[in-house]
Amino acid sequence: MSGLIGLDWGTSSLRAYWLDEAGEIRETRARPWGIRHLPDGGFDAALTDITADWPRLPRLACGMVGSHQGWLEVPYMDLPADTAQLGSAVRSLRAKDGLDVHIVPGLRNPQGPDVMRGEETQLLGALTLHPVLISDSTWILPGTHSKWARVCDGAVADFRTLMTGELFALLRQHSILCTGSGDATADTDAFARGVIAARDSGTAGAFSLLFSARALMLDGALAPDAVPEYLSGLLIGEELRSSLATNRFRHDAPLQLIGDAALCARYRLAASHFNLDLADSLLDAAAHGLWQIACDIGLVSTDSSAAPKETSSC
Amino acid sequence: MSGLIGLDWGTSSLRAYWLDEAGEIRETRARPWGIRHLPDGGFDAALTDITADWPRLPRLACGMVGSHQGWLEVPYMDLPADTAQLGSAVRSLRAKDGLDVHIVPGLRNPQGPDVMRGEETQLLGALTLHPVLISDSTWILPGTHSKWARVCDGAVADFRTLMTGELFALLRQHSILCTGSGDATADTDAFARGVIAARDSGTAGAFSLLFSARALMLDGALAPDAVPEYLSGLLIGEELRSSLATNRFRHDAPLQLIGDAALCARYRLAASHFNLDLADSLLDAAAHGLWQIACDIGLVSTDSSAAPKETSSC
Numbered sequence: 001m002s003g004l005i006g007l008d009w010g011t012s013s014l015r016a017y018w019l020d021e022a023g024e025i026r027e028t029r030a031r032p033w034g035i036r037h038l039p040d041g042g043f044d045a046a047l048t049d050i051t052a053d054w055p056r057l058p059r060l061a062c063g064m065v066g067s068h069q070g071w072l073e074v075p076y077m078d079l080p081a082d083t084a085q086l087g088s089a090v091r092s093l094r095a096k097d098g099l100d101v102h103i104v105p106g107l108r109n110p111q112g113p114d115v116m117r118g119e120e121t122q123l124l125g126a127l128t129l130h131p132v133l134i135s136d137s138t139w140i141l142p143g144t145h146s147k148w149a150r151v152c153d154g155a156v157a158d159f160r161t162l163m164t165g166e167l168f169a170l171l172r173q174h175s176i177l178c179t180g181s182g183d184a185t186a187d188t189d190a191f192a193r194g195v196i197a198a199r200d201s202g203t204a205g206a207f208s209l210l211f212s213a214r215a216l217m218l219d220g221a222l223a224p225d226a227v228p229e230y231l232s233g234l235l236i237g238e239e240l241r242s243s244l245a246t247n248r249f250r251h252d253a254p255l256q257l258i259g260d261a262a263l264c265a266r267y268r269l270a271a272s273h274f275n276l277d278l279a280d281s282l283l284d285a286a287a288h289g290l291w292q293i294a295c296d297i298g299l300v301s302t303d304s305s306a307a308p309k310e311t312s313s314c
Numbered sequence: 315m316s317g318l319i320g321l322d323w324g325t326s327s328l329r330a331y332w333l334d335e336a337g338e339i340r341e342t343r344a345r346p347w348g349i350r351h352l353p354d355g356g357f358d359a360a361l362t363d364i365t366a367d368w369p370r371l372p373r374l375a376c377g378m379v380g381s382h383q384g385w386l387e388v389p390y391m392d393l394p395a396d397t398a399q400l401g402s403a404v405r406s407l408r409a410k411d412g413l414d415v416h417i418v419p420g421l422r423n424p425q426g427p428d429v430m431r432g433e434e435t436q437l438l439g440a441l442t443l444h445p446v447l448i449s450d451s452t453w454i455l456p457g458t459h460s461k462w463a464r465v466c467d468g469a470v471a472d473f474r475t476l477m478t479g480e481l482f483a484l485l486r487q488h489s490i491l492c493t494g495s496g497d498a499t500a501d502t503d504a505f506a507r508g509v510i511a512a513r514d515s516g517t518a519g520a521f522s523l524l525f526s527a528r529a530l531m532l533d534g535a536l537a538p539d540a541v542p543e544y545l546s547g548l549l550i551g552e553e554l555r556s557s558l559a560t561n562r563f564r565h566d567a568p569l570q571l572i573g574d575a576a577l578c579a580r581y582r583l584a585a586s587h588f589n590l591d592l593a594d595s596l597l598d599a600a601a602h603g604l605w606q607i608a609c610d611i612g613l614v615s616t617d618s619s620a621a622p623k624e625t626s627s628c
Binding site: 206214 | 426428476485487488490518519521522526528532533552553556559560
């Protein structure tokens with residue numbers, strides 16, 4: 001039997017894909033076993049458990065599993081990088097079950113500097129699903145550390161990281177802005193109010209508006225239970241305002257979203273206040289990226305590995 | 315015996331001043347008994363302890379002690395407000411020792427909205443020490459929630475709040491930017507690097523640069539122990555950049571600092587990268603403000619209550 005086991009192994013979670021000989025996903029499993037939350041037995045035990053009853057297939061992983069705190073450190077590769085270049089820098093280790101685990105490198109943007117691990121594989125996987133976007137496209141990967149990225153000629157050409165998700169969690173859990181019952185009740189009006197405040201913050205930026213979440217509440221203009229939604233809008237709105245202000249990301253075509261559906265829905269709603277059109281979010285992009293890299297480096301043999309490519313002058 | 319006991323009673327600390335009949339500070343005492351960290355026995359016990367052995371004098375307090383979570387809620391007063399107007403809105407309660415405690419209101423800025431409690435008294439106290447600044451001046455009160463304020467004709471005319479100090483603490487204690495040994499070693503180069511990164515962040519703002527603290531460290535360009543200093547520079551630099559970008563605060567004359575000497579020294583250093591001149595910080599401004607308000611409302615009788623005033627058209 002041929003095929004691939006793909007591992008998207010991040011800081012807080014592990015997702016495993018069993019891909020068949022055509023690169024189609026046969027089964028997906030998820031565990032809360034990020035590299036900082038491993039079960040007893042560490043990486044080997046986590047891998048054995050999450051692939052139990054699956055065939056012994058080549059294994060390719062991406063994400064923080066390749067970081068200094070991971071299973072095997074795989075150095076960052078500088079931009080620009082496409083799947084072939086990523087593949088050329090894959091490193092391997094022998095697991096206790098006697099089979100290898102291959103790990104994709106992360107990317108480094110010398111401008112900044114900035115780094116990513118895992119998102120590069122998601123991005124390049126998404127391109128295999130939408131080859132029309134290979135020549136020139138802009139991508140948003142919302143999350144704890146949101147990434148904005150630009151793809152040119154099939155390679156990741158630029159990206160930046162914003163700590164939007166982590167800041168939201170910190171402010172909600174530990175700051176003076178901890179208010180309300182803690183229930184995540186949707187409040188579209190409060191969310192929109194935050195987005196618009198950030199959008200209209202001009203050159204001063206919304207960083208200076210964080211305290212407004214408290215002042216509006218004290219003023220009776222924002223219910224305590226609505227503060228989280230306002231804050232979410234403020235932070236996502238600032239991510240959009242700030243990223244667009246850099247002029248590093250084209251937005252004259254739909255921006256592509258990759259990630260959790262509920263979070264991506266927030267970004268789509270926020271973007272509507274910037275007159276921006278965000279495409280529907282893509283799921284399981286990492287699996288497709290891992291498959292593509294596995295094909296490039298001959299880890300799997302298939303005739304479907306060559307995605308059509310277009311070129312441009314971006 | 316005449317005189318005043320002044321209380322600067324905030325969220326995390328309590329400071330008591332014994333002022334003599336001329337408004338001079340005879341003794342100062344501090345306790346970690348902010349309104350959220352009261353000793354057994356609450357407000358009464360804290361007051362009794364911190365004023366032990368002092369004469370029974372009129373008592374005037376400012377700060378979060380007048381908030382909804384305080385001893386007695388004193389509603390915010392809208393801008394603009396001078397000491398006489400603040401005095402007219404003082405409210406009083408009878409403590410268990412049989413004497414009253416009078417509490418100064420906080421200020422509300424309808425533009426924003428925004429609020430302060432305690433800083434208004436420090437500001438107006440500082441003016442009594444520097445009457446030349448009464449007509450038109452800009453003030454920075456660094457802290458957990460930094461305030462930038464403009465004074466016109468002896469009244470607080472505008473202000474804004476930035477959560478600089480709280481954000482620094484959150485990011486240091488709970489985020490992925492927790493690095494290093496935790497020792498607060500001075501690193502002027504790393505601090506300056508953060509300030510300059512924020513200053514040069516342009517319209518995108520430094521909010522989007524937070525992750526650079528990690529990326530620079532992974533890149534080997536910033537030692538783990540230097541991350542806190544870089545982050546401090548980034549946040550204070552962003553406070554300066556953002557506040558100046560609003561054009562609400564004049565900086566063609568020295569900006570006035572009120573607050574902790576070590577923290578104010580950081581602000582002075584950061585401001586030098588903006589070609590800004592910050593005056594030496596003022597201490598015990600709250601005591602002077604409480605004295606002035608006490609004079610205005612007849613809580614103490616003195617001939618020294620009338621500070622010289624200048625007028626302008628700001």
